Amino acid sequence: MHQGGIPGFALTCAAPAKINLALHVVGQRADGHHLLESLVTFADCGDRIGLALADADSFTVSGRFSDGLPLSAENQGGNLVLRARDLLRRELTSRGIAAGPVHLHLQKNLPVASGIGGGSADAAATLRGLLMLWGVSLEPATLDTVALALGADVPMCLYGGPLLAEGIGEKITALPDLPSFAIVLVNPLVAVSTPMIFRTLLNKRNPPLVLPKDMSTVAEWLSAMADMRNDLERPARALVPAIEEVSSSLKAGGARLVRMSGSGATCFGLFDSDERAQRAVERISASHPEWYVCAARTTAPRVKSDAQRSL
Ligand SMILES: C[C@@](CO)(OP(=O)(O)O)[C@H](O)COP(=O)(O)OP(=O)(O)OC[C@H]1O[C@@H](n2ccc(N)nc2=O)[C@H](O)[C@@H]1O
Numbered sequence: 001m002h003q004g005g006i007p008g009f010a011l012t013c014a015a016p017a018k019i020n021l022a023l024h025v026v027g028q029r030a031d032g033h034h035l036l037e038s039l040v041t042f043a044d045c046g047d048r049i050g051l052a053l054a055d056a057d058s059f060t061v062s063g064r065f066s067d068g069l070p071l072s073a074e075n076q077g078g079n080l081v082l083r084a085r086d087l088l089r090r091e092l093t094s095r096g097i098a099a100g101p102v103h104l105h106l107q108k109n110l111p112v113a114s115g116i117g118g119g120s121a122d123a124a125a126t127l128r129g130l131l132m133l134w135g136v137s138l139e140p141a142t143l144d145t146v147a148l149a150l151g152a153d154v155p156m157c158l159y160g161g162p163l164l165a166e167g168i169g170e171k172i173t174a175l176p177d178l179p180s181f182a183i184v185l186v187n188p189l190v191a192v193s194t195p196m197i198f199r200t201l202l203n204k205r206n207p208p209l210v211l212p213k214d215m216s217t218v219a220e221w222l223s224a225m226a227d228m229r230n231d232l233e234r235p236a237r238a239l240v241p242a243i244e245e246v247s248s249s250l251k252a253g254g255a256r257l258v259r260m261s262g263s264g265a266t267c268f269g270l271f272d273s274d275e276r277a278q279r280a281v282e283r284i285s286a287s288h289p290e291w292y293v294c295a296a297r298t299t300a301p302r303v304k305s306d307a308q309r310s311l
């Protein structure tokens with residue numbers, strides 16, 4: 001469905017949902033952060049950020065999941081949109097580049113703390129949008145450093161296409177061959193704390209993620225992904241029993257692959273066609289009208305010239 005810009009804003013940037021098609025936890029750094037190998041893509045459902053030049057900074061929110069969101073810019077616990085604005089502005093002004101007042105609007109369509117990186121996507125979209133609005137640029141390595149300072153998932157959201165993420169999420173390799181899938185996202189509206197899930201994960205050194213070579217068809221990718229895992233799914237299921245019901249509803253709806261994304265509780269199902277995905281949405285929404293249920297397409301592959309990037 002085509003969506004116009006948010007009325008009253010010079011610019012509207014999409015903040016698409018991040019999907020961890022697979023997430024292997026393969027180690028832990030001395031500072032406690034976990035080393036991951038994650039196959040990531042993005043879905044064409046998500047939040048939106050409206051941006052406009054203004055006389056003074058302001059921030060407004062709307063959307064199904066805007067209630068209770070932080071509205072301040074403080075370092076810990078503040079809204080990632082405002083933290084992204086402030087960090088980028090500090091970086092630009094330290095270089096003598098003007099970064100004037102702005103009105104930012106967050107249309108919050110994704111459930112909060114749900115494993116699909118809504119806050120990270122918002123931060124990445126804010127960085128991208130502000131650079132456009134202010135008509136300035138930053139060297140990619142600096143922009144990546146700013147993104148990583150906002151969260152482990154923000155660099156991948158800034159990249160925004162099919163990728164393999166390693167390290168704590170900052171080493172990014174584009175996957176130009178990953179096809180677009182018909183996907184359904186289901187969240188039982190139980191917020192899950194990412195640090196809590198990592199804390200309760202017992203095994204920190206799991207087998208690596210193996211990407212088979214020379215795959216191009218959806219069937220080949222589906223078969224390869226069936227052998228992958230989300231190592232955070234076990235601790236998340238122990239904490240949130242509703243994940244079992246969410247996962248079962250996608251399987252009963254005819255999904256070819258069902259898995260949890262990120263630290264949960266959102267699960268995704270990959271379907272043979274958009275029509276089958278839509279039918280599953282109708283079925284799941286009818287039995288669980290209170291859940292977040294969304295049919296989408298995942299991102300189409302990018303051109304190969306973007307193929308190698310890491311911080
Ligand atoms: C699990 C993942 C998978 O993509 O996604 P979500 O479930 O958040 O969507 C990410 O690694 C989440 O990234 P993000 O949400 O940006 O995490 P951050 O704010 O940087 O970190 C929050 C906390 O999670 C833990 N953390 C995060 C990333 C990582 N590789 N190891 C960790 O141990 C740390 O305790 C950290 O303090």
Ligand SMILES: Nc1ncnc2c1ncn2[C@@H]1O[C@H](COP(=O)(O)OP(=O)(O)O)[C@@H](O)[C@H]1O
Nearest residue numbers: 078079080112113114115116117118119120122
């Ligand atoms: N713009 C934002 N959207 C969502 N959550 C935000 C935002 N800014 C700050 N947060 C905080 O970040 C935490 C994680 O949110 P989110 O990014 O939605 O998680 P996840 O990556 O698991 O989907 C929440 O506790 C929330 O209060």
